[in-house]
């Protein structure tokens with residue numbers, strides 16, 4: 550994979566600016582990050598996990614992909630808030646009231662926490678995600694622990710208000726922007742592809758926490774289906790490799806160094822994917 554612009558194909562038609570926003574961090578370890586890590590026969594080491602969400606702008610449209618964790622919830626869970634997601638949006642010039650669509654890639658607390666900042670936006674979720682988290686297994690400890698039930702209820706309420714668009718295996722979100730349901734990490738985990746001037750950006754969200762998962766074929770610790778998680782890595786390979794498209798991992802601190810800063814004012818908060 551390469552991020553060099555000359556290897557990426559210029560997109561035709563509608564293109565967008567994609568911004569990754571880093572709003573939180575914590576220290577963890579490989580044993581806690583990888584599924585059955587001792588299988589690899591390597592010593593445990595400490596690693597940092599960063600927390601991101603993404604803004605897509607262009608064609609008169611603003612789309613927010615995931616909404617980060619509620620700062621109070623993050624602190625309760627031992628995460629460090631580097632910037633309140635609401636403040637981060639202001640720093641990159643996004644008014645939540647003017648956001649057309651919010652894509653929720655999955656229902657974990659760190660992706661769904663501030664949905665109520667966007668009362669006017671259409672919320673896009675996968676069919677299997679909504680079904681699972683409103684179904685009989687949603688409250689079992691090991692699947693429920695990365696969620697907040699009141700936050701899931703907010704999406705259900707929005708669905709009752711007719712503000713939620715439910716998508717299946719593949720769906721167009723806007724011209725040049727597609728959502729692909731890959732599952733694995735959660736039943737309806739979504740990946741987004743976005744046409745940019747420099748080529749296609751692939752926003753993996755938590756289909757890829759760390760680049761190493763994809764490079765070494767090592768599933769992440771939290772999953773609902775191992776086969777789907779492996780298949781998601783293959784899907785990301787197909788989407789990202791042929792012409793060096795920009796692949797954006799969901800929690801890897803390397804995102805902040807692989808891509809250029811958005812501006813001096815947003816240093817350590819935002820990078821431009823394209």
Ligand SMILES: [Zn+2]
Nearest residue numbers: 657659660755
């Ligand atoms: Zn996450």
